[in-house]
Amino acid sequence: MSLNAEQLQALMLQIRRWSSELGFSGVAVSDTDLSIHEPGLQAWLDAGYHGDMHYMESHGMKRARPAELVPGTIRVLSLRMDYLPADQGWRERERARQNDASQAVISVYARGRDYHKVLRQRLQQLADKIASVTGPFGHRVFTDSAPVMEVELARKAGLGWRGKHTLLLSRDAGSWFFLGEIYVDIPLPVDTPTQAHCGTCTRCMAVCPTQAIRAPYQLDARRCISYLTIELKGSIPLEFRPLIGNRVYGCDDCQLICPWNAFAQSNPASDFAVRHGLDAARLVDLFAWTEAEFLSRMQGSAIRRIGYVRWLRNLAVGLGNAKPSAAVIAALNARLDDPSALVREHVQWALAQHT
Structure with missing residues (x-):
């Protein structure tokens, strides 16, 4: 079905309404x-x-070439x-937990629930709604699941600007949000990029425990705690272990530290509600989980x-x-004889460290 300019504008208005109904807090369009x-x-x-994220190398320039x-x-x-959870004082609590070495910081x-599943389902629902107007159309949905330059696409569409920590920043939402994309073959009207508003601030660079942000907008994943605790499959380099502190999955x-996150928005949806007390868990308690307990409790979680x-x-590092x-x-x-040599x-x- 071919749509004229007026119909495309009307469709975009519907897309904005549908996306809001599906729980998205922003939507914008870019070219490729x-x-x-x-x-x-x-x-x-x-x-x-x-x-060690070799898939990024194997994908080559496809990441920058949506078509x-x-x-x-x-x-x-x-x-x-x-x-974000729908409550107050979360920033102060997060900092307090980082400073309590007995706590496991996740x-x-x-x-909560694995965001890949949450966003993918809702993106597909939005695509289905679009098809109800246009008929079948070429599309594919993505949520951090393929070679997609999601921050640059969102920046180009006007959802925000790239911060010096490489994350997308928004004046009215900071950076505490997920991004998802729908590649389409419909000539929707494109939106306008916004200006950057980091100025001379370098707090994100200074606060990084491992100095992974080597220069503004340049992240060395090999030093990033999120990479070390999630993507790295082998042994964590000795130089980084003391710097990781009590962060056991990711790093925030x-x-x-980012001033723009004073404007971060909460999400009352149950999908992102904390599960199994992971916002107040102790290292010792989590370390005592059996494999069966881990698999059961982390069912539907990105951590699994x-x-x-x-x-x-x-x-163990924590x-x-x-x-x-x-x-x-x-x-x-109790874990000295663990079956895994890595453990x-x-x-x-x-x-x-305790001798």
Whole structure:
């Protein structure tokens, strides 16, 4: 079905209404030309900043060429969904937990249901609604699940600007949100990019425990705690273990310090409600979970994808950085003969920190 300019404008108005009904807090449209970012992407890969994420290398420039990834694509719908808990004082509580070495700090986004599933379902529902007007059309939905330059697409569409920590920032929502995309073959009217508003601020760079933000807008994933605790499959380098502190899945430091997150929006949806007390869990308690308990409690969680062995690896590092106590030492000693050599290595390192 071919739509004229007036019909396309009317469809866009419907898309904005539908997206709001589906729980999205922002939607904007861009074209597919990301060629200006190809040299930077190649330089980042050449520097090895992607670490062991070899899929980023194998995808090559498809990340910057939407029409190569999904032939026929001429527009990209970028959508934002906030995920903060609907309560007050969360920033102060997060900082307090980071300073309590007995606590297991898990990135806020991972405490509820797996966002991949939540967003993917709702993006497809939005695509179905579009099809109800246009008839069948070429499209594909993405949620951090393919070679997509989601921040640059969202920036180009006007949802925000790229912060120096490389995350998307919005004047009215900070950075505590997920992004999702729908590649489409419909010539929807495009939106206008917004200006950047970081100015001379470098707080995100200064606060990073491992100095992973090597320069403004340049992240060395190999040093990033999120990479080390989630993407890295092997042994965590010795130099980073003390710097990780009690962060056992992801890291929110650069977001917690960002002034724009004073305007972050909460989401009352039950999907992102905290499960299994992960906002107040102790390292010792989580380290005592059996594999069956881990798999059961992490069912439907993004955390489950790292598996039980890496979960224990991360917790062992946290326990190595905890204040020495009988409970900490006993917990580590109980894992000295763990079936996994990876776990045993990190347990031995943790015990050595307390001798």
